[in-house]
Amino acid sequence: MSDTDDMQMVLTYGDVALASSLILIVLLVSWQLRLHLTKILLTAAIRTVVQLSFIGLILAWIFAREQWYEVLLILTIMTLIAGSAAKNRVKRSYKGLFTDTFIAVSTSAVFVTAIAILIILRVQPWYTPQFIIPILGLILGNSLTAISLTSNQLIESFHEQRWRIEMMLSLSARPFEAVHEPIRAAIINGMTPTLNSMLVVGIVSLPGMMTGQILAGADPTQAVRYQIVTMFLICVSSTLGCTINALLIYRRFFNKKHQFILP
Structure with a gap:
């Protein structure tokens, strides 16, 4: 196995969940400064996960069939x-x-x-x-x-x-x-x-x-x-x-x- 292969990293669902939790920082800033962005931030975060997960499944299916x-x-x-x-x-x-x-x-x-x-x-x-x-x-x-x-x-x-x-x-x-x-x-x-x-x-x-x-x-x-x-x-x-x-x-x-x- 080459050095490049050793450096490749596979993201788990836990890693994605950890990254998603960082949105809490944005929500805290929005709340403290009264930016009134809580609703749209949550909507955007949820849509990001759902839309990308869905397109990932679609692309995996299309890539396999060609x-x-x-x-x-x-x-x-x-x-x-x-x-x-x-x-x-x-x-x-x-x-x-x-x-x-x-x-x-x-x-x-x-x-x-x-x-x-x-x-x-x-x-x-x-x-x-x-x-x-x-x-x-x-x-x-x-x-x-x-x-x-x-x-x-x-x-x-x-x-x-x-x-x-x-x-x-x-x-x-x-x-x-x-x-x-x-x-x-x-x-x-x-x-x-x-x-x-x-x-x-x-x-x-x-x-x-x-x-x-x-x-x-x-x-x-x-x-x-x-x-x-x-x-x-x-x-x-x-x-x-x-x-x-x-x-x-x-x-x-x-x-x-x-x-x-x-x-």
Whole structure:
């Protein structure tokens, strides 16, 4: 047995229970400072355990079978949930918002995941669940955050800057010219978390994927390479998602006569 094998650690249910008990510290802080977070903290903790335990059982079953249609079903469900989550984080809703967020999330995530699986990692077969499911999940999680931030700021800007936009249109500005600045600012806002994490990765923080691989006994150099690949995938997916989403929202705020409207 190698030294790496000796260092691998298997977590027991007792270890998980011990980690879960640390939530008591958070609850104590919430109670002392009257943050009124007790209910949501307990709900979040319970959902974390239940949801991850459930998906663990599902993934174990899918990994053992490796059927393409089952993997495709899981990927579809993950994408639908991501689109719904991105929509639910937007404060000002409108008819068609879910369609816009779903298109932005799915298009960017599926495109980037396909590149990762088929070109970069060259996984055979493409539906190998241990690769495609975690990669798509990682990209979806980051993309939906970026897209929801873009949606929130852009919709708020359109409402707040309505008169400025209409004034520019009255001065013969084209629709995209009138809203270019809000779109630019919204995409930058959506991209900021991703860019910030890239600036400090490896210096201030060790990302979850890399940390998990190292704790599982993987070669640190391989863990670093995988993390570099995933960081670039996340960056590209977030950029595409934010851009597509901003353009779809922009389309909703103009009618066929190029008049600015509030949907």
